[in-house]
Amino acid sequence: MGGISATIIVCNEESRIRECLESIRWVDEIVVSDTGSTDRTKDICREYGAKVYEDEWLGFGRQKNLCQERASKRWILNIDADERVTPGLREEILTVVKEGEHAGYYIPRKNFFGKRWMKRCGWYPDYNLRLYRKDLGRFRERYVHESVAVEGTTGYLKNPLEHYTYRDISDYLSRMERYSTLAAKEMFEEGRTAGAFDILLRPQATFFKMYFLKLGFLEGMPGLVLSALYSCYTLAKYVKLWEMRRGF
DSSP, X not given: OOSEEEEEEESSOTTTHHHHHXXXXXXXXXXXXXXXXXXXXXXXXXXXXXXXXXXXOOOHHHHHXXXXXXXXXXXXXXOOTTEEEOHHHHHHHHHHHHHOOSSEEEXXXXXXETTEEOOSTTXXXXXXXXXXXXXXXXXXXXXXXXXXXXXXXXXXXXXXXEEEEESSHHHHHHHHHXXXXXXXHHHHHTTOOOOHHHHHHHHXXXXXXXXXXXXXXXXXXXXXXXXXXXXXXXXXHHHHHHHHHHOO
């Protein structure tokens, strides 16, 4: 069977899921995994004809694979609640799925920090493989920074997803707490350790890369703030890994 299934995992996304769904009204099917919303997220998804499932939280990779298993179409378009498919991307996707030249396609993302599109700091084009054949692709089941592995060749699309990643600095900090814990847990299970080098120098390396090598300084104060916040994230995940290994 042909067609496109859009897959989304959500939890309490009432404030932004509607714009996401509006941008994918043209797909053949929308499959949603809700992991405990207490707001109107599920109701809004059903307004758009989505197949909504209420699930326990399994981790990003496993949750997205669960959505994929429930999808009935040949192509999977994985999208997050804070992402929007631009009109140009929609037309490009419809074209490539007809041609079927590759097993999967990388899509560039325009990442927004607050209301600002961050062109630098390594945030653009930020290619992610989000469009792929259901029978040839599957998410790697990681705790965080999950990605798709496909059997076959891949291509690159030109038109972007718009990604409204952090509403403000408070949003970043609250999510940093969660993601740094997941990253530390993943490193712990891989057998990695954290020493003085990791805690002292890795955060500095993160800042140097984003602010200088990735030209974050050209973004003005937002570039400085974002680079500093990412260095804090790096510090947080390594000190948490140290704590998991050694404790206080």
